[in-house]
Amino acid sequence: MASTQTASLQGNAPTKNAELLAWVAKMAQMTQPDSIVWCDGSEEEKKRFTELAVKEGILIPLNQQKRPGCYLHRSNPNDVARVEHLTFICTTNKEDAGPTNNWMEPEAAYTKLTHLFTGAMKGRTMYVVPYVMGPLGSPFAKIGVELTDSVYVALNMRIMTRMGKAALDMLGDSNDFNRGLHSTGDLNPDRRFICHFPQDNTIWSIGSGYGGNVLLGKKCLALRIGSYLGEQEGWLAEHMLILGVTSPKGETTYVAAAFPSACGKTNFAMMIPPKEYAGWKIETVGDDIAWMRTGPDGRLWAINPEAGYFGVAPGTNSKSNPNAMACVAKDTIFTNVAMTADGDVWWEGMDGEVPEELTDWQGRPWKKGSTEKAAHPNSRFTAPASNNPVLSPKANDPMGVPISALIFGGRRSNTVPLVIQAFNWTHGVFLGATMGSETTAAATGKVGVVRRDPMAMLPFCGYHMGDYLQHWLDMQKNIAHPPKIFQVNWFRQDKNGKFIWPGFGDNMRVLEWIVNRVHGRVPTEETLLGWVPRADQGLNLKGLDLSPEAVAEVTSIKEDEWKTELKSQEPFFESLGLKAPEALTLQRKLLISRLGS
Numbered sequence: 269m270a271s272t273q274t275a276s277l278q279g280n281a282p283t284k285n286a287e288l289l290a291w292v293a294k295m296a297q298m299t300q301p302d303s304i305v306w307c308d309g310s311e312e313e314k315k316r317f318t319e320l321a322v323k324e325g326i327l328i329p330l331n332q333q334k335r336p337g338c339y340l341h342r343s344n345p346n347d348v349a350r351v352e353h354l355t356f357i358c359t360t361n362k363e364d365a366g367p368t369n370n371w372m373e374p375e376a377a378y379t380k381l382t383h384l385f386t387g388a389m390k391g392r393t394m395y396v397v398p399y400v401m402g403p404l405g406s407p408f409a410k411i412g413v414e415l416t417d418s419v420y421v422a423l424n425m426r427i428m429t430r431m432g433k434a435a436l437d438m439l440g441d442s443n444d445f446n447r448g449l450h451s452t453g454d455l456n457p458d459r460r461f462i463c464h465f466p467q468d469n470t471i472w473s474i475g476s477g478y479g480g481n482v483l484l485g486k487k488c489l490a491l492r493i494g495s496y497l498g499e500q501e502g503w504l505a506e507h508m509l510i511l512g513v514t515s516p517k518g519e520t521t522y523v524a525a526a527f528p529s530a531c532g533k534t535n536f537a538m539m540i541p542p543k544e545y546a547g548w549k550i551e552t553v554g555d556d557i558a559w560m561r562t563g564p565d566g567r568l569w570a571i572n573p574e575a576g577y578f579g580v581a582p583g584t585n586s587k588s589n590p591n592a593m594a595c596v597a598k599d600t601i602f603t604n605v606a607m608t609a610d611g612d613v614w615w616e617g618m619d620g621e622v623p624e625e626l627t628d629w630q631g632r633p634w635k636k637g638s639t640e641k642a643a644h645p646n647s648r649f650t651a652p653a654s655n656n657p658v659l660s661p662k663a664n665d666p667m668g669v670p671i672s673a674l675i676f677g678g679r680r681s682n683t684v685p686l687v688i689q690a691f692n693w694t695h696g697v698f699l700g701a702t703m704g705s706e707t708t709a710a711a712t713g714k715v716g717v718v719r720r721d722p723m724a725m726l727p728f729c730g731y732h733m734g735d736y737l738q739h740w741l742d743m744q745k746n747i748a749h750p751p752k753i754f755q756v757n758w759f760r761q762d763k764n765g766k767f768i769w770p771g772f773g774d775n776m777r778v779l780e781w782i783v784n785r786v787h788g789r790v791p792t793e794e795t796l797l798g799w800v801p802r803a804d805q806g807l808n809l810k811g812l813d814l815s816p817e818a819v820a821e822v823t824s825i826k827e828d829e830w831k832t833e834l835k836s837q838e839p840f841f842e843s844l845g846l847k848a849p850e851a852l853t854l855q856r857k858l859l860i861s862r863l864g865s
């Protein structure tokens with residue numbers, strides 16, 4: 269290739285990294301963009317991209333008095349969520365992807381997608397987005413470069429990651445970076461694929477413009493590729509929030525918690541404790557992803573690889589999550605929410621009266637009382653973490669924070685009590701591995717369908733689920749002072765289908781017990797399932813508006829429900845085949861024998 273042609277295939281590259289330059293040229297040769305723009309992450313660039321996006325109708329400016337720096341994006345109505353059935357793990361051996369992932373053979377996948385990517389960026393600009401997942405300079409951090417033809421993606425990556433010059437500086441001459449390629453394509457779902465090549469540290473995504481499919485640093489790199497790297501390198505990439513809780517005495521304890529999508533991570537990470545907890549403080553390190561490895565002190569240390577929040581909008585209001593409302597007050601990109609007559613945002617479950625008239629998420633007029641939702645149920649906000657009033661001072665610490673407790677929680681209308689402490693690491697891994705969560709469409713009043721979602725990682729584990737669980741068990745050997753493990757359930761219902769536990773801020777009461785257990789301060793009661801709070805010296809229920817019967821119900825362990833539960837875990841263990849870790853199948857047998865049949 270003539271050198272001038274190579275130059276035109278690399279744009280005005282601000283790097284001398286030969287591997288990176290060669291790869292960009294190769295991808296440009298395939299996708300054939302009109303021009304190539306290298307992102308530097310500057311304010312000037314943000315302004316330029318935003319103006320361009322507004323001119324092209326990709327972003328709609330919101331009322332700048334009410335929401336300074338905020339914009340609305342409407343995605344294609346056929347492209348509003350992650351697509352698990354179009355998401356593939358491409359490893360040489362099918363066995364390595366395991367029973368919970370879609371698999372494609374790498375060569376076949378590259379061939380198929382090369383066909384779709386050829387000429388896909390004709391008439392478009394290719395943005396080269398270098399980014400860091402993790403605090404700058406952190407030994408835990410990973411570098412990625414995403415090539416995308418979407419200015420919306422470039423602007424979102426700017427919020428969600430440390431993007432631009434800083435990433436190129438950190439990369440230097442190294443070839444250790446994730447190669448991400450994204451094209452919006454023609455948005456036809458028949459030509460939509462999100463393919464991961466863990467062996468090549470590569471991600472190719474085409475045909476979508478929606479968050480989890482296209483912001484490649486998030487679910488694709490930080491979880492799917494991340495979990496794969498974690499197994500190879502001896503660490504954990506998890507779908508977990510990280511928070512610090514500080515007592516009035518000034519003692520800070522860090523916990524990480526895995527709840528499945530839409531089960532309360534963002535809420536818990538930004539929780540405001542009830543008035544009985546004056547002097548206590550909750551601070552957010554992360555709201556969705558944790559990367560954890562053993563520190564020199566033998567404890568488990570965690571960083572949040574992200575720099576922003578890609579949160580669910582509906583249901584967020586100044587009662588349920590005031591800190592999230594503060595996060596979206598400025599410099600936020602909203603996707604698929606409704607717009608008010610004066611150019612502000614609105615979604616179902618926001619504060620105040622429902623407006624008489626709105627523009628719905630598809631840009632159509634909407635009237636109060638309409639049976640259709642004004643905002644899409646999966647509408648989202650992309651907000652910088654620096655907007656968060658309770659952002660932890662450790663959020664940018666390269667070493668992260670030491671984790672004292674790991675918490676697993678699903679959405680269960682019955683069976684699982686409010687809180688249990690695992691007997692030990694192996695038992696805790698069993699609790700996480702057997703996590704279930706209910707599908708929420710319970711309109712008929714029927715009990716929701718329980719889907720097994722081990723560690724809340726079902727859609728995000730980038731390799732064989734059995735190997736993943738074994739990796740969790742093996743991690744114990746590397747951690748001299750492992751965190752204590754807990755299981756929680758905020759979603760138990762009464763006979764009328766109402767949530768018994770008030771949840772949200774009142775989850776502080778459970779968190780306080782967890783903190784006390786971690787520091788060995790409160791006695792417990794042993795049950796079949798684990799340790800639970802004692803009726804005396806247990807949960808602090810002062811000021812809680814809940815009858816003693818309701819407390820008993822929400823903490824109850826019913827043997828018949830547990831017999832059903834253990835039975836319902838069987839297909840999951842069977843699906844793992846020979847890779848079902850023996851330490852976990854033995855835990856299950858032990859529990860079955862203790863319960864009797």
Ligand code: GTP
Binds near residue numbers: 527556583767
């Ligand atoms: P992703 O960002 O998709 O991974 O989900 P997430 O885990 O961050 O979920 P989020 O915090 O956005 O949870 C949203 C849903 O959980 C909303 O419907 C909330 O109302 C509900 N929720 C959160 N905390 C509680 C709680 O303590 N009790 C009850 N009943 N509902 C809760």
Ligand code: MN
Binds near residue numbers: 507529556
């Ligand atoms: Mn998530």
Ligand code: MN
Binds near residue numbers: 533534556579580
């Ligand atoms: Mn969230």
